[in-house]
Amino acid sequence: MKHEQKPNAFTxxxxxxxxxxxxxxxxYHSKYLDLFERCRTEWLRQLGHNQQNLIDEHxxxxxxxxxxxxxxxxxxxxxLLQIGLEVDKLGRSQIVFRQHARRQEADGSWTELATATVxxxxxxxxxxxxxxxxxxxxxxxxxxx
Numbered sequence: 561m562k563h564e565q566k567p568n569a570f571t572x573x574x575x576x577x578x579x580x581x582x583x584x585x586x587x588y589h590s591k592y593l594d595l596f597e598r599c600r601t602e603w604l605r606q607l608g609h610n611q612q613n614l615i616d617e618h619x620x621x622x623x624x625x626x627x628x629x630x631x632x633x634x635x636x637x638x639x640l641l642q643i644g645l646e647v648d649k650l651g652r653s654q655i656v657f658r659q660h661a662r663r664q665e666a667d668g669s670w671t672e673l674a675t676a677t678v679x680x681x682x683x684x685x686x687x688x689x690x691x692x693x694x695x696x697x698x699x700x701x702x703x704x705x
Contacts, residue, residue: 570603570704571644576635587635592674593627596659599643600678607700618694619685625654626679635673639663642670645678647704653682653690655701 580591601611614620635641642662649656659676684691693701 569644569646570599570606571642572599572602574598574641574643576637576639576641578637581637585637587639587673589629589631592629592631592661592676595641595643595661596627596645596676596678599645599659600657600680603645607697609697615685620691620694621683621685622655622680623683624678625681627676629674629676631674633663633671633673635661635663641673647701648677650693650698650701650705652692655680655682655693 574595576587580587580594582588604610604614611621614622640663642664643659644662645657645659647655648658657676657678657680659678660672661674662670662672664670681690682693683689
């Protein structure tokens with residue numbers, strides 16, 4: 561699936577290390593889950609929040625409800641990837657992200673390695689039941705749609 565990145569997408573650079581590859585030097589499929597999670601965590605940090613503070617100060621946590629990954633091309637040992645996200649949908653208590661892993665080629669073009677749709681839900685940490693996304697956070701999220 562080819563997806564044009566929105567101008568307000570958030571991205572981080574990630575180098576692929578040996579621990580993230582299989583015996584053939586290809587990024588192991590489950591490692592993309594880790595890379596996408598790292599991107600979401602850094603995105604939240606860039607908004608001025610971190611996951612522990614959301615728990616301690618607001619009794620909130622975000623949990624993955626559903627994830628669907630398409631593996632398109634192999635990532636390899638020592639590749640420098642761009643891991644990105646954008647807000648696709650914003651509901652009362654859920655956020656749907658589009659995420660990608662891309663590699664920039666020598667000619668400057670980008671090769672899409674994996675894409676994902678990730679649904680996360682805002683949860684009351686004490687009750688572990690879904691909770692509305694607070695207005696102060698929703699306002700920040702809406703700027704990314």
